[in-house]
Amino acid sequence: MPQPILFDMDGVLLEGPGTHPQVYADAADAALDELEADPTPTQRADLRRNDLENVADHCEALGIDPARFWQLKERYASQGTHDRLRAGERGLYDDIDAIEALAERTTVGLVTNNRHETAEFVADYVGIDFEVVRGRDPTLEGYRRRKPEPDYIEEALDELGSSEGLYVGDSIKDVTAGLAAGLETAFLRRSHNRGLDRPAEATLELESLAALTDIV
Template structure:
């Protein structure tokens, strides 16, 4: 008997390789230069790349006398462009085990902290649209920084779209596990190479090494607990 009627997936680090830190740092430095700031403290670049909060972004922009909305609009555009380039030149690609999703009988969706337009690009570029009935990423706005995981906003939207009664969220970060549990979902933590040594402070419902283990979990929920 299938326990879950819905499975949601993160994108970066689950469906596709995560963006390289230096790629995102380069896009962030380019954004500072584009708005007239040529010298930026490395720890400020690191803070933005690591997933800056809205409050911290305002603080950073204040230090460099920048208008936050203008800076963020430029940064998001350049960050998106850098990701598209890496996908197109094949230096960043999808994981082979994504094919396992086609074996699931559940309704599936994607919920990511990446841009909504980038998720759309990924689904188009890797011909993955047929696997998912809905998908959500962040709008390229300041407000989206309040709504990203571990906030459940985008997860809630996907669950409503799919009329989910019992759902599972598959991610590769602590914030994914926290967001899933806050949304009333079970969680799967995928321990890929980039997060192999990550020490979680929260306990996922399941932990797997790749997506090939998913079909067994969704149809035999005691597996992996």
């Protein structure tokens, strides 16, 4: 069987390069409410962003556990993301049916910097038979291990029992992480990255996921 193909999620399956900032803002507010914290406007603004240094400092000042705050924020962010998908506020790319076709020929997986809970939701939502799904852990350390670090890709490969394959992503950090994990890489063009130069280290440049069906 051909080598496995692993796919990034945001900008590859889901339209747009990442989670909408308002999702994180709402998630932070919900976490603060649950923890009965009363932040200043500056603290609230910082905690709405994924800035780990400020999270630790502000949580200490507010007398709340930063690990607990982060876990709650991640949970509420996943809920907000899932609601937006169900409501059609964030769409899917038209060419992801190519991944379903590829799943009939080889092993396919989903590896993303997005939250693991959301990765599992999206895999089920799109109905593709991914052999492995890996997103970031809902912890401060899990956030630090995101791409361009190769950790989550390596964990997916370990689960598949493979050390070779192809990683498909839409950003430079995807190419960097894939290479660090020992994979070939494909840089996928989308509307949000048209102005970027092709990463020199990328094995392939794709105008559509459909092009993979002619390669594999």
